[in-house]
Amino acid sequence: MQEQELLALLALKKAPLVGDIMAKKLLREFGSAQDVFAQNVKDIAAIDGLGDKKASFIKHKETLFDKAKKELEFIHANQIKCKVYNQDDYPERLKYCIDSPIVFFEKGAIDYSNPYFLSIVGTRQITTTGAAFLEKFMNEIAPLNPVIVSGYAYGVDILAHKMAVELGLQTIAVMAHGLNQTYPRNHSAHNEDLMKNGGFITDFWHTDTFDRKNFLGRNRIIAGMSEATVVIESASKGGSLVTADLANGYNREVFAVPGRVNDKYSIGCNELIKQAKAHMLTKTADIPYILGWKERDIAVQKQLFVELNEIEKRVFQFLKKRDKELLDIIALEMELPVHQLASVLMSMELKGVVQPLPGKLFTLA
Known part of the structure; x- marks a missing residue:
């Protein structure tokens, strides 16, 4: 992609009140990000769903481009890759999510050609029972060589990433902030391992610091990249349930590990199953069976489970x-x-x- 078009995309990404859905509508209407910024307020406001208030970003294009230039300098200085939604190297499943980012940022060596992407999420307070199930699951799913996607948080996330590295699986950490930082900070000890076995992605700029309000944006990428999302443990409320809802909204499969009705970190999973929002996951073989991986010539791996x-x-x-x-x-x-x-x-x-x-x-x- 040409440098000037990428610069315009970054500027559009930062346009207030626009967002990825509206940005794609503008790109479809005018053909390119550069052409979007060549319009006046009246032209932009005429697009269905915008109006004068949202179209006012065009008045501040110089400021937006100044910010975009600084971000582009950071991108070049740190060898960060940019993935643009209408390019061939953009992740296929994410491309079909209505609110997928028009551009996101990547560090590492991620291979998107692997057809088996699996998101694993759950509580930050993983129990010994949950950890034992996850370790067994990871060892048994490893022969299928899936890409493991998670959010690099405490608990289920970091254990899934670490297990993937130990088993030689590619793993992707989706961050809720820019790629110049790591949250939680002590997880930076695992950064090098992840860079060798996958990497990090985000659609936040390096000026965007960690904030809880960023979780929804992070979780939509986790849910959208994968064929299925697995919830290991969850309380009655939590980010993993949001990710499960997003996955359902994208018409992706969701799996949840059931637990005892009185266990705090089984309530969320049990509710997902009860409400028919998730398949009950009791053994690793449920994944390839329900996803139809058997029909994709990997049934020979079944005996390894x-x-x-x-x-x-x-x-x-x-x-x-x-x-x-x-x-x-x-x-x-x-x-x-x-x-x-x-x-x-x-x-x-x-x-x-x-x-x-x-x-x-x-x-x-």
Whole structure:
């Protein structure tokens, strides 16, 4: 992208009362950010939804461009990449979110070509039970090589990032401030590891410091980048529930880990499930099954989610070739007594590997 167009986009990004949705409407109407700033107040105000008040930013374009020049200097000085919503290298899923940023900033080595993006969010006060589930989940999902997206906060976020690094997975931290700072500050100890295994993104300028009001903007990117959002633990209120709502609004899948009804940090997850806003996540295999990853030629990884004994492995390979088969036929062709096979299939069903169908048919889950 040409430098002058990027400069104009940055200026438009800072235009008061405009926002990303309206900015895209202006860009569609006039063709480019430079052309937007070539208009007068009357032309801008005539666009549906703007009016004189919102269009008044055009009167202050010199100030906006001065600010944009300083931001562009910071971008060049710190080797920050800019991702623009109508360019080919913009994340595909985020591109289709109505309020996605017209431009965001990136540090690190992020590969957006990986089709499996998974956001993991939850409470900052993660319990030992939640941490144990997350660690098991991360180890079991790792063979699918997903990109793990989170918000670099205390609790669930930072544990998900650290586990991703340990497992060699790409991980992206979405920040609620500029890329010249780290919040929480003590998480800066992990910055180098993340830069090697993914990186940091934000649509806030380096002059934007940490502020709680920035969380909504940060969370829309977390929800929008990924095919699904996983909520590990949450109280009755919290940012992870906001992220889940945003994901639902983008028509993305949401998964929540259930817990005991009296546990403070299970209330939010239980409510998501009860209100049909999230799938119940009780085992790792729920993710590829519900997302349809099996149909995308990764079903061969299914056996990595659980430990199978030798007979179970044989049954798994048999069903992988047959898609579905009758109990009696499986027993006959595998030379197993029906009662023994029924016990094996029950064990595999409890492990989430096989699924019974009407008429004594069985298939892989």
